[in-house]
Amino acid sequence: MSGTNFTILKQCGHCDIMFEAQKRTTRFCSPRCASLNYKLRKRLELKKGIEAETKQTLRTKPKVNTISLELIKDKEFLNVKELAALFVCGKDTIYRMIKSNGINAVNLNKKLTRIRRKDIEQLFDNPKKQKPETLTVDNCYTMEQLIGRYGISRNTIYGYVTKHNIERIKENGITYYSKTDIDNLFKA
Numbered sequence: 001m002s003g004t005n006f007t008i009l010k011q012c013g014h015c016d017i018m019f020e021a022q023k024r025t026t027r028f029c030s031p032r033c034a035s036l037n038y039k040l041r042k043r044l045e046l047k048k049g050i051e052a053e054t055k056q057t058l059r060t061k062p063k064v065n066t067i068s069l070e071l072i073k074d075k076e077f078l079n080v081k082e083l084a085a086l087f088v089c090g091k092d093t094i095y096r097m098i099k100s101n102g103i104n105a106v107n108l109n110k111k112l113t114r115i116r117r118k119d120i121e122q123l124f125d126n127p128k129k130q131k132p133e134t135l136t137v138d139n140c141y142t143m144e145q146l147i148g149r150y151g152i153s154r155n156t157i158y159g160y161v162t163k164h165n166i167e168r169i170k171e172n173g174i175t176y177y178s179k180t181d182i183d184n185l186f187k188a
């Protein structure tokens with residue numbers, strides 16, 4: 001036995017048996033254990049990698065689609081992003097509708113605009129229609145007024161009213177014709 005040739009008692013990193021190692025760095029009892037352990041580690045690393053990737057996907061996925069229609073469908077006030085999701089349109093469309101239709105948007109702070117969803121819903125229901133005018137006696141002409149104003153016969157007026165689908169109301173047996181409709185018709 002030479003003094004330089006020392007051995008160290010170690011436990012195999014793979015099969016756990018105690019063995020005499022020639023070097024301090026030796027971790028396994030045999031090349032076989034070393035190889036098996038290497039393969040095992042590779043497998044575990046691969047699995048870990050896949051798990052990490054999956055976790056990453058799960059974490060980032062909800063970020064992309066944070067809006068749950070289930071959650072917002074009963075809310076009365078929504079932000080622009082939620083409205084866009086609800087109506088399946090771009091945020092720009094919502095902003096445009098708010099602007100061009102004078103929708104009240106409550107600015108809770110710079111980045112938190114809240115819009116009553118009913119207001120937007122109505123716009124989607126009648127996208128082109130202006131606010132419908134409620135006819136009253138005051139914003140209508142009577143037949144007599146029309147005859148006097150435009151100097152045309154009763155029959156001609158009847159003809160126009162029918163042909164152009166002039167809005168009218170009836171009160172106490174008297175028919176009143178929408179001033180807006182009539183004026184637009186004769187203006188043209």
Ligand SMILES: [Zn+2]
Nearest residue numbers: 012015029033
């Ligand atoms: Zn071993």
